[in-house]
Amino acid sequence: xxxxxxxxxxxxxxxxxxxxxxxxxxxxxxxxxxxxxxxxxxxxxxxxxxxxxxxxxxxxxxxxxxxxxxxxxxxxxxxxxxxxxxxxxxxxxxxxxxxxxxxxxxxxxxxxxxxxxxxxxxxxxxxxxxxxxxxxxxxxxxxxxxxxxxxxxxxxxxxxxxxxxxxxxxxxxxxxxxxxxxxxxxxxxxxxxxxxxxxxxxxxxxxxxxxx
Amino acid sequence: xxxxxxxxxxxxxxxxxxxxxxxxxxxxxxxxxxxxxxxxxxxxxxxxxxxxxxxxxxxxxxxxxxxxxxxxxxxxxxxxxxxxxxxxxxx
Numbered sequence: 001x002x003x004x005x006x007x008x009x010x011x012x013x014x015x016x017x018x019x020x021x022x023x024x025x026x027x028x029x030x031x032x033x034x035x036x037x038x039x040x041x042x043x044x045x046x047x048x049x050x051x052x053x054x055x056x057x058x059x060x061x062x063x064x065x066x067x068x069x070x071x072x073x074x075x076x077x078x079x080x081x082x083x084x085x086x087x088x089x090x091x092x093x094x095x096x097x098x099x100x101x102x103x104x105x106x107x108x109x110x111x112x113x114x115x116x117x118x119x120x121x122x123x124x125x126x127x128x129x130x131x132x133x134x135x136x137x138x139x140x141x142x143x144x145x146x147x148x149x150x151x152x153x154x155x156x157x158x159x160x161x162x163x164x165x166x167x168x169x170x171x172x173x174x175x176x177x178x179x180x181x182x183x184x185x186x187x188x189x190x191x192x193x194x195x196x197x198x199x200x201x202x203x204x205x206x207x208x209x210x211x212x
Numbered sequence: 213x214x215x216x217x218x219x220x221x222x223x224x225x226x227x228x229x230x231x232x233x234x235x236x237x238x239x240x241x242x243x244x245x246x247x248x249x250x251x252x253x254x255x256x257x258x259x260x261x262x263x264x265x266x267x268x269x270x271x272x273x274x275x276x277x278x279x280x281x282x283x284x285x286x287x288x289x290x291x292x293x294x295x296x297x298x299x300x301x302x303x
Contacts, residue, residue, distance in 0.1 A: 113264055
């Protein structure tokens with residue numbers, strides 16, 4: 001059965017875009033930390049663990065919440081039949097640097113467990129799965145840049161192998177000069193139509209409107 | 213340092229330090245009841261938070277918890293934590 005994108009959220013340039021519409025854009029943005037906190041608060045669903053996450057997980061988590069909000073996606077599927085597949089480019093560069101700062105001075109050697117747990121990029125998938133109690137397959141790929149073909153191929157492979165009934169796919173990148181993420185929900189289409197392809201994923205990431 | 217603080221002053225200091233160290237942004241120091249459970253139904257802290265508090269004790273108070281079995285008793289509440297700091301600073 002062919003796959004279709006049923007909803008997506010793109011966070012780029014201090015904007016939250018859901019299915020092509022800007023749903024959150026602060027009037028004034030001083031920095032990424034303030035922006036992502038405001039975007040989280042705008043969701044209106046308190047989740048205190050958000051504040052403990054690193055920037056990479058915050059990005060992916062907030063985008064996933066916007067994509068899943070009022071979608072009924074989580075409720076439609078068995079929790080072990082939802083797969084999560086993500087891409088990323090700088091791995092956990094910021095968390096790695098923060099961790100390094102806590103261990104570089106032998107006379108002031110206090111590594112923070114709360115920082116250290118975010119020095120693996122697949123934790124971002126863990127945060128989405130913990131929040132939504134998802135137990136299905138999950139994969140994270142680190143590639144030089146946003147790679148729609150890789151994501152589409154991996155999700156199609158999991159679908160071909162019947163590893164999942166539905167998919168949360170995406171890309172999340174948090175570095176010192178770039179913070180952007182795309183999260184899309186992929187479901188099997190009843191009518192055989194499919195809009196899940198490399199071209200459409202690239203267009204969404206480039207902020208081109210996708211007609212549903 | 214803590215040896216100059218009263219129990220109440222130390223409790224207030226710990227409340228501020230824990231909020232800051234554990235990124236409990238939704239909470240104010242006065243929201244934390246010094247006798248409420250830190251873990252489970254109380255503040256709802258998790259195992260990573262417990263490790264952070266262990267680091268906090270060592271970094272800010274120079275206290276190292278040698279016996280992990282003691283953890284449950286020490287971390288029962290802010291007050292038990294404060295008492296542990298006072299006891300070990302005296303010794």
